[in-house]
Amino acid sequence: MKKQSTNQGEPWHSFYGPNLGYVMEVYEQFLEDPSEVDPELRELFEQWGPPTAEDAAVMASAQKADASFTLPAQPTALSKMVAAVKLADNIRTYGHLAADINPLNDRNKDTRRIELSEFDLTEEDLKNIPVEFLCPDAPSHIKDGLQAVNHLKEVYTRKLAFEYAHVHELEEKNWLREKIESGSYFSPLSKEQKVSLLKRLAEVDGFEKYVHRTFVGQKRFSIEGLDTMVPLLDELIRYSVEAGAKTVNIGMAHRGRLNVLAHVIGKPYEMIFAEFQHAPSKDLIPSEGSIGITFGWTGDVKYHLGADREISPQAMPTARARVTLANNPSHLEVVSPIVAGYTRAAQENREENGYPVQSSETSYAVMIHGDAAFPGQGVVAETLNMSRLRGYNTGGSIHLIANNMIGFTTESRDSRSTKYASDTAKGFEVPIVHVNADDPEACMAAAVLAYEYRKTFGKDFVIDLIGYRRFGHNEMDEPMVTNPQMYSIIQNHPNVKKLYAEQLISDEIISQEEVEKMDSEVEEVLKAAYDKVPAKDEDPDTVLAPPEDVANGLPELNTSVEFDKLKHINEELLQWPEGFNVFKKLGKILQRRSQAFEGKGKIDWAHAETLAFASILKDGTPIRLTGQDSERGTFAQRHLVLHDEKTGEEYIPLHHIAESNASFVVHNSPLTETAVVGYEYGYNVFAPETLVLWEAQFGDFSNMAQVMFDQFISAGRAKWGQKTGLVMLLPHGYEGQGPEHSSARLERFLQLGGEYNWTVANCSTAGQYFHVLRRQAAILQKEEVRPLVIMTPKSLLRNQFASVTAEELAEGEFHSVLEQKGLGENREAVERIVIGSGKIAIDLEEKLQGMDETDWLHILRLEEIYPFPKNDMEEIIGRYPNLKELVWIQEEPKNMGAWTFVEPRLRDLASEGVDVQYVGRRRRSSPSEGEPTVHKKEQARIISEALTR
Numbered sequence: 005m006k007k008q009s010t011n012q013g014e015p016w017h018s019f020y021g022p023n024l025g026y027v028m029e030v031y032e033q034f035l036e037d038p039s040e041v042d043p044e045l046r047e048l049f050e051q052w053g054p055p056t057a058e059d060a061a062v063m064a065s066a067q068k069a070d071a072s073f074t075l076p077a078q079p080t081a082l083s084k085m086v087a088a089v090k091l092a093d094n095i096r097t098y099g100h101l102a103a104d105i106n107p108l109n110d111r112n113k114d115t116r117r118i119e120l121s122e123f124d125l126t127e128e129d130l131k132n133i134p135v136e137f138l139c140p141d142a143p144s145h146i147k148d149g150l151q152a153v154n155h156l157k158e159v160y161t162r163k164l165a166f167e168y169a170h171v172h173e174l175e176e177k178n179w180l181r182e183k184i185e186s187g188s189y190f191s192p193l194s195k196e197q198k199v200s201l202l203k204r205l206a207e208v209d210g211f212e213k214y215v216h217r218t219f220v221g222q223k224r225f226s227i228e229g230l231d232t233m234v235p236l237l238d239e240l241i242r243y244s245v246e247a248g249a250k251t252v253n254i255g256m257a258h259r260g261r262l263n264v265l266a267h268v269i270g271k272p273y274e275m276i277f278a279e280f281q282h283a284p285s286k287d288l289i290p291s292e293g294s295i296g297i298t299f300g301w302t303g304d305v306k307y308h309l310g311a312d313r314e315i316s317p318q319a320m321p322t323a324r325a326r327v328t329l330a331n332n333p334s335h336l337e338v339v340s341p342i343v344a345g346y347t348r349a350a351q352e353n354r355e356e357n358g359y360p361v362q363s364s365e366t367s368y369a370v371m372i373h374g375d376a377a378f379p380g381q382g383v384v385a386e387t388l389n390m391s392r393l394r395g396y397n398t399g400g401s402i403h404l405i406a407n408n409m410i411g412f413t414t415e416s417r418d419s420r421s422t423k424y425a426s427d428t429a430k431g432f433e434v435p436i437v438h439v440n441a442d443d444p445e446a447c448m449a450a451a452v453l454a455y456e457y458r459k460t461f462g463k464d465f466v467i468d469l470i471g472y473r474r475f476g477h478n479e480m481d482e483p484m485v486t487n488p489q490m491y492s493i494i495q496n497h498p499n500v501k502k503l504y505a506e507q508l509i510s511d512e513i514i515s516q517e518e519v520e521k522m523d524s525e526v527e528e529v530l531k532a533a534y535d536k537v538p539a540k541d542e543d544p545d546t547v548l549a550p551p552e553d554v555a556n557g558l559p560e561l562n563t564s565v566e567f568d569k570l571k572h573i574n575e576e577l578l579q580w581p582e583g584f585n586v587f588k589k590l591g592k593i594l595q596r597r598s599q600a601f602e603g604k605g606k607i608d609w610a611h612a613e614t615l616a617f618a619s620i621l622k623d624g625t626p627i628r629l630t631g632q633d634s635e636r637g638t639f640a641q642r643h644l645v646l647h648d649e650k651t652g653e654e655y656i657p658l659h660h661i662a663e664s665n666a667s668f669v670v671h672n673s674p675l676t677e678t679a680v681v682g683y684e685y686g687y688n689v690f691a692p693e694t695l696v697l698w699e700a701q702f703g704d705f706s707n708m709a710q711v712m713f714d715q716f717i718s719a720g721r722a723k724w725g726q727k728t729g730l731v732m733l734l735p736h737g738y739e740g741q742g743p744e745h746s747s748a749r750l751e752r753f754l755q756l757g758g759e760y761n762w763t764v765a766n767c768s769t770a771g772q773y774f775h776v777l778r779r780q781a782a783i784l785q786k787e788e789v790r791p792l793v794i795m796t797p798k799s800l801l802r803n804q805f806a807s808v809t810a811e812e813l814a815e816g817e818f819h820s821v822l823e824q825k826g827l828g829e830n831r832e833a834v835e836r837i838v839i840g841s842g843k844i845a846i847d848l849e850e851k852l853q854g855m856d857e858t859d860w861l862h863i864l865r866l867e868e869i870y871p872f873p874k875n876d877m878e879e880i881i882g883r884y885p886n887l888k889e890l891v892w893i894q895e896e897p898k899n900m901g902a903w904t905f906v907e908p909r910l911r912d913l914a915s916e917g918v919d920v921q922y923v924g925r926r927r928r929s930s931p932s933e934g935e936p937t938v939h940k941k942e943q944a945r946i947i948s949e950a951l952t953r
């Protein structure tokens with residue numbers, strides 16, 4: 005219901021829309037208890053009473069500004085009009101319950117809410133009600149209220165059903181109603197288009213049958229039962245590219261993936277067949293064409309692999325777009341935020357200072373979900389929640405639920421607590437269409453409506469493609485064992501290609517002979533492709549060595565910045581706009597940073613980070629930093645975004661660095677880890693020139709994103725050849741704050757280290773942090789690029805022993821191992837070398853201040869734990885001929901932290917007679933104590949034991 009300015013004497017005429025029933029319901033409530041009614045409506049009721057039949061007619065005609073409307077000579081009774089409006093609204097709201105959307109069962113439809121008898125209406129009653137009153141957007145051939153109701157029933161209860169009552173924005177709701185009820189969003193297919201659609205279904209069906217016969221018993225997770233997914237994607241891509249899209253990013257699980265690779269992406273049949281036959285496939289990549297296929301050195305199963313290609317619709321050969329199917333492991337929905345990250349990266353221009361210019365029309369994501377996974381996996385809701393946030397918005401994604409009404413062996417009644425798999429989206433006001441997968445034309449219509457909505461409103465849209473699964477979870481599975489009733493129906497149900505062919509034959513669009521010829525042509529193409537497949541590789545490479553650029557580690561890089569340049573950058577960062585009122589206490593703290601270049605102070609952690617960012621921007625590298633509270637910093641240390649204390653206006657100093665042609669982004673993320681880490685990973689994969697950093701609020705919380713570390717960031721290059729230089733900042737250190745605020749689970753990242761897949765650092769000084777960030781930025785577009793995991797500090801953020809002079813930034817470099825200053829000079833006297841990493845090394849330095857006799861001792865800080873700096877450690881340890889002990893010290897329990905990783909390496913470095921010892925906490929199931937006083941006592945014991953002779 006929409007309200008315009010109230011006209012004196014005609015209050016109800018200012019309301020219009022098919023919602024008079026609502027007004028009357030409120031009036032009934034007003035009669036019972038006026039205080040419960042909206043004050044504006046209460047005032048109108050008190051002054052004018054309820055709307056009359058004449059008012060109702062005027063309200064209906066106002067729905068169309070250009071519609072001429074004549075009041076009937078004998079207006080229908082108001083109660084009948086109200087009932088008719090309620091009926092029409094019920095059809096819109098509940099029509100999907102009576103819709104023909106289940107290809108296996110067209111019975112048990114709920115029509116109770118849309119029957120005339122439920123509203124005490126007859127067909128004669130409806131004939132006397134104006135069309136405009138019930139369906140103002142009806143086609144011109146609809147002449148009375150009865151025809152209008154029948155039209156609404158046809159529109160809302162056929163094989164394409166709609167849910168949008170949960171969309172609160174009136175403009176969107178009215179737009180959807182107009183498109184749906186007028187049918188203007190999709191034109192009927194021509195005969196040629198119908199034949200083309202049938203041919204596509206024949207290709208989809210022929211591929212699956214050929215593989216089923218040729219590679220008996222091999223897993224493929226076939227698309228059969230959801231065959232129309234392919235023409236739906238075809239239509240979505242064609243329509244969007246013709247509308248201006250340049251990049252389409254698809255994320256999906258394994259169900260139907262091979263068919264999508266073959267037909268939507270254009271991966272050659274022969275490559276897919278070679279993977280089934282365990283034959284070499286790299287040589288089968290077309291030398292000409294635009295398909296992009298990457299390989300890692302360990303590889304992955306065929307139904308996890310991705311690819312990309314450039315496409316150009318026949319209707320608009322000059323319109324070109326890149327379509328990417330993202331690599332995805334068996335974790336199903338985790339790819340959704342990754343393709344969202346791809347999309348945001350594709351939409352942004354990062355070549356200017358400030359925030360990047362975003363154009364959401366150029367790129368969008370298609371997320372294909374399973375019906376069990378969409379409501380079952382939390383990352384779906386996380387991704388939906390991110391969809392309209394300023395740091396993550398991509399102008400709307402198209403969600404396609406590949407709904408085969410079963411998850412492995414679990415039927416819908418045991419996999420969700422909602423009626424539909426799509427109901428998760430309702431909480432985010434995402435419109436939903438349910439479409440019967442046996443109606444390919446309805447599927448194409450759904451694709452067009454989805455993209456039109458996305459294009460118009462920049463929001464997500466869900467298509468619930470309801471089909472079935474022809475075979476078991478995989479082709480070796482027998483579904484009759486666990487789901488006999490469902491599969492008894494499926495076994496006797498003809499596939500969509502057969503159904504559509506019968507329809508076209510019945511409509512005399514194509515003959516049976518032509519269908520058979522179409523099938524034989526598809527078969528011939530598949531056979532010809534199979535003939536190109538080389539013989540099975542009987543002696544495969546089992547070494548699977550990484551490329552030299554990876555195996556050789558990082559190159560030597562100069563990360564220093566000239567002192568004067570650094571000083572000038574510092575001055576720029578402290579220049580705020582005239583009249584900008586920084587919070588006074590914060591302003592004084594930040595202004596102290598100028599002293600660091602005047603010999604009166606040092607540079608702490610956050611200051612060094614900001615200088616690193618500014619210098620990286622000056623070098624032309626864009627930066628994107630996100631995380632919970634990252635703008636200010638969880639520990640109130642960063643303050644990259646300043647707020648005017650009087651106006652709330654924001655000012656970002658890093659947006660105003662002179663001679664910078666690179667964007668800088670910092671966003672506070674939602675309270676989410678899995679989806680945000682996946683998003684940033686995807687962003688970096690698609691924007692490899694950008695330094696992308698994700699920061700955990702506390703490093704402990706990163707375990708919520710473990711799947712992203714395990715399956716993508718640590719292993720993506722080995723499996724798929726997918727490079728990333730993502731930086732993960734994980735606050736880590738034991739300050740007595742308890743089990744969830746101490747450990748970033750360093751041991752897990754070290755355990756995942758292999759083949760130089762990433763760098764794991766635990767820096768102890770601000771200078772080290774400065775240089776490791778600059779080193780990471782310098783390798784982003786080199787073949788040696790790899791992710792960087794940093795255990796960042798908490799208490800060290802302002803610790804004087806972790807702070808450095810400006811000269812250390814201007815003249816220094818990153819050191820994988822640091823030696824404690826003032827120790828180890830008398831090489832003959834050193835008997836013990838204590839080795840630690842991160843905060844514990846600063847604790848040792850503080851304790852050293854009160855010690856007199858230290859000749860017997862040396863302390864090393866392992867700043868880069870993985871890759872382990874064996875050569876550096878070997879050189880340092882080899883200086884001390886009388887060494888008796890190598891002592892590893894850590895805060896974490898013995899079964900956590902770095903001990904299990906470094907122990908065999910230290911034993912390998914230790915000469916004969918040199919004992920390797922551990923100093924730290926005992927093995928624990930919990931990462932730290934919960935009581936601060938216990939923590940302090942235990943921490944004191946560890947430090948004392950390491951420094952006591």
